[in-house]
Amino acid sequence: GEDVEQSLFLSVREGDSSVINCTYTDSSSTYLYWYKQEPGAGLQLLTYIFSNMDMKQDQRLTVLLNKKDKHLSLRIADTQTGDSAIYFCAESFSGGYNKLIFGAGTRLAVHP
């Protein structure tokens, strides 16, 4: 079946790099996404990677995809207090209704 798992909490010092990990079970996904949710707000798309890519870089964000291990990671370089939020990974599937399966979210806390 389809399942996406993430660790629930990560704490980092300001200026360090953050790495948020995600594992998934269904290898038929087309895209994998990272969303950010700030307190009291909806989900905002951060970045995505096509399922046949290994890496994507977007400014401070680096997404790594290991298809063999079904592992996705999001690295945030030079983490700032404004990066404190919940980060969700999600996978999408072709056909149907743009189905998205979400992980439970990782709460990132950035401290001075």
Add this chain to the structure above:
Amino acid sequence: NAGVTQTPKFRVLKTGQSMTLLCAQDMNHEYMYWYRQDPGMGLRLIHYSVGEGTTAKGEVPDGYNVSRLKKQNFLLGLESAAPSQTSVYFCASSFYHGQKPGETQYFGPGTRLLVL
């Protein structure tokens, strides 16, 4: 563009009461979705719509009904609210799959519902 908007932002209901949550999008998206978010869980799909006049059940549809009379609006109804429906409800919309590479769902700000 306002994107996806939701009304109301917060509501308190008593058990057995009914209410309707309104979602509106101005991006001319074909698809619309209702999710609920509970602590420690990812978003779970309640119902979705692939076009005006269509609706379909998602992962957790029981206790909810939906309608899509206009392309830009998607309504979520609770006929008889229960405490188990206390949650944060998110609406989302998207183009149809494959229309744009990497295109995904756009989310509203959420409605917090407390059922006593």
